[in-house]
Amino acid sequence: MTSAKEESFLNDLNLTLEEAWNLLLQGAKDRHSPLHTPAIGTVTAEGIPSQRIMVLRDVDRDNHRLRFNTDVRVSKVADISESAPVSILGYHPAAKVQLRLTGIGHIQQHGPIAEQAWNEASLYGKRCYLADPAPGQAVTVPTSGLDPAMEGQKPTAEQVIPARDNFSVLMVDVEKIEWLYLAHTGHRRASFIWDKEAIRWDGQWLVP
Numbered sequence: 001m002t003s004a005k006e007e008s009f010l011n012d013l014n015l016t017l018e019e020a021w022n023l024l025l026q027g028a029k030d031r032h033s034p035l036h037t038p039a040i041g042t043v044t045a046e047g048i049p050s051q052r053i054m055v056l057r058d059v060d061r062d063n064h065r066l067r068f069n070t071d072v073r074v075s076k077v078a079d080i081s082e083s084a085p086v087s088i089l090g091y092h093p094a095a096k097v098q099l100r101l102t103g104i105g106h107i108q109q110h111g112p113i114a115e116q117a118w119n120e121a122s123l124y125g126k127r128c129y130l131a132d133p134a135p136g137q138a139v140t141v142p143t144s145g146l147d148p149a150m151e152g153q154k155p156t157a158e159q160v161i162p163a164r165d166n167f168s169v170l171m172v173d174v175e176k177i178e179w180l181y182l183a184h185t186g187h188r189r190a191s192f193i194w195d196k197e198a199i200r201w202d203g204q205w206l207v208p
């Protein structure tokens with residue numbers, strides 16, 4: 001990031017929002033971006049906060065929607081069920097930006113988005129969804145959950161077919177973006193709330 005670019009968004013809410021989306025878009029595309037693996041927070045049925053790292057797979061800026069892939073048998077899927085609030089937190093050290101997003105999460109196991117995500121996944125990626133017993137189950141011996149014959153080798157397309165039953169996508173409709181930019185001249189903090197009626201983001205500076 002150039003200093004000229006820094007200057008451009010430092011005191012401009014619209015450019016700050018642009019920068020936030022650019023960082024998210026880059027996060028989905030570039031596996032080396034720290035925003036490729038944000039922390040995703042849900043709340044359990046008992047009301048306990050629960051976070052985990054997930055790979056940000058896709059960013060649809062127009063529909064302010066993010067996509068993650070997940071095993072349908074894991075606890076975050078139970079937390080979200082039909083739909084539930086989700087938080088997304090990432091920090092990009094080179095950009096000096098913390099992004100804290102909130103939105104509504106939906107799990108989709110079937111349908112065109114899940115189908116496309118499955119088709120785009122690598123064979124190694126698909127293999128993760130073969131774990132048996134399911135992820136998070138207690139076991140008496142250390143295990144990957146995979147059949148030992150499947151470990152240490154690239155699975156075939158045929159071998160990963162049963163994994164599709166355990167695969168789903170988590171779609172998050174982002175409703176709020178909170179931005180924190182660290183600058184030695186003075187930090188900047190802003191919040192952007194999606195206004196459904198006006199179909200636009202309402203930006204507001206905050207004291208950092």
Ligand SMILES: Cc1cc2nc3c(=O)[nH]c(=O)nc-3n(C[C@H](O)[C@H](O)[C@H](O)COP(=O)(O)O)c2cc1C
Nearest residue numbers: 037052053054055068069070071074075076077136
């Ligand atoms: C770098 C990294 C990337 C991960 N990516 C994903 C992912 O894309 N989807 C996923 O469900 N879990 C992913 N995990 C595993 C989760 O952090 C978590 O351990 C697992 O999904 C079980 O979470 P839950 O029981 O809270 O649902 C990743 C973990 C790490 C360390």
